[in-house]
Amino acid sequence: xxxxxxxxxxxxxxxxxxxxxxxxxxxxxxxxxxxxxxxxxxxxxxxxxxxxxxxxxxxxxxxxxxxxxxxxxxxxxxxxxxxxxxxxxxxxxxxxxxxxxxxxxxxxxxxxxxxxxxxxxxxxxxxxxxxxxxxxxxxxxxxxxxxxxxxxxxxxxxxxxxxxxxxxxxxxxxxxxxxxxxxxxxxxxxxxxxxxxxxxxxxxxxxxxxxxxxxxxxxxxxxxxxxxxxxxxxxxxxxx
Amino acid sequence: xxxxxxxxxxxxxxxxxxxxxxxxxxxxxxxxxxxxxxxxxxxxxxxxxxxxxxxxxxxxxxxxxxxxxxxxxxxxxxxxxxxxxxxxxxxxxxxxxxxxxxxxxxxxxxxxxxxxxxxxxxxxxxxxxxxxxxxxxxxxxxxxxxxxxxxxxxxxxxxxxxxxxxxxxxxxxxxxxxxxxxxxxxxxxxxxxxxxxxxxxxxxxxxxxxxxxxxxxxxxxxxxxxxxxxxxxxxxxxxxxxxxxxxxxxx
Numbered sequence: 001x002x003x004x005x006x007x008x009x010x011x012x013x014x015x016x017x018x019x020x021x022x023x024x025x026x027x028x029x030x031x032x033x034x035x036x037x038x039x040x041x042x043x044x045x046x047x048x049x050x051x052x053x054x055x056x057x058x059x060x061x062x063x064x065x066x067x068x069x070x071x072x073x074x075x076x077x078x079x080x081x082x083x084x085x086x087x088x089x090x091x092x093x094x095x096x097x098x099x100x101x102x103x104x105x106x107x108x109x110x111x112x113x114x115x116x117x118x119x120x121x122x123x124x125x126x127x128x129x130x131x132x133x134x135x136x137x138x139x140x141x142x143x144x145x146x147x148x149x150x151x152x153x154x155x156x157x158x159x160x161x162x163x164x165x166x167x168x169x170x171x172x173x174x175x176x177x178x179x180x181x182x183x184x185x186x187x188x189x190x191x192x193x194x195x196x197x198x199x200x201x202x203x204x205x206x207x208x209x210x211x212x213x214x215x216x217x218x219x220x221x222x223x224x225x226x227x228x229x230x231x232x233x234x235x236x237x238x239x240x
Numbered sequence: 241x242x243x244x245x246x247x248x249x250x251x252x253x254x255x256x257x258x259x260x261x262x263x264x265x266x267x268x269x270x271x272x273x274x275x276x277x278x279x280x281x282x283x284x285x286x287x288x289x290x291x292x293x294x295x296x297x298x299x300x301x302x303x304x305x306x307x308x309x310x311x312x313x314x315x316x317x318x319x320x321x322x323x324x325x326x327x328x329x330x331x332x333x334x335x336x337x338x339x340x341x342x343x344x345x346x347x348x349x350x351x352x353x354x355x356x357x358x359x360x361x362x363x364x365x366x367x368x369x370x371x372x373x374x375x376x377x378x379x380x381x382x383x384x385x386x387x388x389x390x391x392x393x394x395x396x397x398x399x400x401x402x403x404x405x406x407x408x409x410x411x412x413x414x415x416x417x418x419x420x421x422x423x424x425x426x427x428x429x430x431x432x433x434x435x436x437x438x439x440x441x442x443x444x445x446x447x448x449x450x451x452x453x454x455x456x457x458x459x460x461x462x463x464x465x466x467x468x469x470x471x472x473x474x475x476x477x478x479x480x481x482x483x484x485x486x487x488x489x490x491x
Contacts, residue, residue: 027469028242126431127408155430156457159268180430182269182456183279206432209243210465216244217282217461 001222002230003212004031006119006237007152007177007200008061011037014204016055024203028212031230032061033086033237037205039066040094040124046077053084062086062237064119068095069104079110086237087150089119093131100136105143112146117236122153123178124205134161141169148173148236152200156181163191173236175200176228177211185218185228194224198233246468250477251284255485256460258378258403258426258452261310261318262293262303271456273310277317283460285453288318289488291348291378293456295323300332304339311343319489320344321378325354326362333369345488346376346401351387353380358387359394367391371398376488382429384409385416392420401450401488404429410436414443421448424484428452428463437470437480446476450484 005024010016016034024032034056036048045068056063065085067078078088088111092099099120108118122132134154141149152175154162159181166172174188177200181187188197199215201208215228233239263271271293280288290310292303300323311320322339324332324347336347347370351358358367358379370377376399381388385406392400405425406413410433417423425440425448440449451467453460467480 026241027246028244126433156267156269160266163268178430180432180458180462181267182271182459184459187268204434207434207465207469209246209469210432210462212243213247213283213461213465213468214459217247219282 001226002030003028003199004033004230004233005029005201005203005208006033006150006198006233007175008032008034008203009037009205010034010052010055012043016059016204018059020204021059024208027209028216029201029208033064033233034061035064035089035119036066037124039068040091040121045071045074049081049085062239064089066091067107069107070095070097075107075110078107082111082114082116085116086239087117087119089121091121091124093122093128094124099132100139105140108140108144108147112144115238117148117150117173119150119152119175122151124153134158135165138165138169138172141172145171147171150175150198150236153178155179156184159187162188167191170196172196173198173232176214177202177206179214180210183219185214186220189220189224194220194227195232197228198236199229243465243468247284247464250481252286253482254283254285255451255482256280256285256288256453256455257401257450257485257488258428259288259290259455260293260457261290261306262456264293264297264456267457269456273313273318276310276455277314279455279460280317283464285460286317288453288455289321289346289378289485290318291321291323295325295348296350296353300325300328301335304335307344308339308342321346321348323348324366326356326360326366327354329362329365333365336366336369337373340373340375346378348378350380352382359390364394367395367398371395376401378403380404381413382407382409384412385414388423389416389420392417392423396422398422400424401426403452405436405440407431411439414440418443424448424450426450426452427466427480428454428458430458430462432462432466434469437466438472441470441472441476446472446479447484449480451481
């Protein structure tokens with residue numbers, strides 16, 4: 001079975017190396033989508049994303065843009081650079097912006113219809129104070145039906161909200177990288193369907209083996225497993 | 241080696257020192273004994289030490305009864321831990337003695353759900369009794385081991401399993417309990433920071449690191465991934481996953 005990891009990070013402090021890729025390959029990750037973490041910690045996005053593009057090109061990875069709408073002329077940068085990336089990742093808690101504020105909504109309006117999903121990062125480290133809510137993402141998803149939203153960093157404490165707000169929104173997806181609850185993958189498959197779950201590991205922050213085991217050992221059909229491990233992310237990121 | 245091949249080496253021999261019987265509808269988590277056994281089978285967990293979910297969030301006596309029912313139904317799969325609400329004073333201690341006489345192997349404490357520091361006089365009575373009866377105390381710890389280390393200071397002959405290894409502050413937790421040979425670190429929690437198991441082994445030695453899952457809250461994949469992914473020797477993995485907890489069966 002092929003595996004595409006939608007949540008691998010690099011930063012100035014922790015560059016991704018060929019050794020990392022070999023390691024991921026050895027435990028079962030075939031393809032990697034890479035995002036910069038530095039944008040979450042206030043590095044200018046242009047610089048960070050250029051580094052992502054460079055590394056992705058050298059190592060044959062899928063580049064995701066890390067985007068901070070609070071930067072000056074952020075939307076201009078987004079529009080001019082979006083073509084180089086397969087998704088936009090935002091860190092609302094770290095960059096202290098409101099998901100439902102007018103600033104970010106204008107960003108979303110400008111990319112609706114471009115076919116690029118938005119990954120909303122709830123947390124990066126386990127000690128992070130999580131300010132993002134499932135309800136807010138779902139509110140955006142209702143308003144911007146032409147954009148797929150991937151919630152990354154949710155945990156089992158979000159289960160009630162996932163059922164209440166996300167269940168009926170087919171443009172809301174869940175990345176399991178920080179989703180640790182018992183039989184969490186089975187729960188998501190039952191509540192929102194296997195086509196809306198994607199595999200992320202948050203490597204090198206977290207042990208990637210945990211997320212892989214969640215999917216590989218889940219009590220689901222092989223077709224569902226393949227969708228979660230590979231097909232859904234491939235479709236979302238428009239990879240062929 | 242693929243992660244499934246890594247798991248295969250330990251399947252059927254893994255001992256979980258920290259789980260619960262009972263569902264938690266606040267998070268829509270299923271925790272009946274039948275379901276827990278089904279999950280254990282899927283991951284190759286042979287035995288789980290369990291306390292009652294309801295003991296923490298509703299009534300400690302109800303939770304203990306659930307555990308007893310589970311142990312009777314699956315005597316080869318579950319080892320009972322008795323929960324004590326220290327506010328119930330003598331009634332709690334009686335409950336503790338009764339379940340220990342019936343074969344339970346340890347005492348579960350939770351300072352957060354019971355809203356009482358482990359060093360409160362009410363809790364100290366529980367620890368005194370546990371020390372006297374020579375049974376281990378399993379203590380929830382998300383404060384970097386602060387409370388656990390205070391109890392370890394007071395009761396050097398009491399065996400303490402520091403559940404969650406101190407939580408988000410796991411680095412502090414490990415360092416803080418280093419000097420207490422009677423304290424063991426159990427690795428379960430949502431926190432899966434790379435390097436945490438390696439650090440625990442480096443500071444405490446692998447003999448003092450225990451594998452736990454914390455069902456029905458967490459999936460076994462979470463803790464298994466930490467151990468299988470850790471850059472430690474195969475011997476250390478074997479000890480953490482399959483051997484270290486055996487000493488608590490012999491109590």
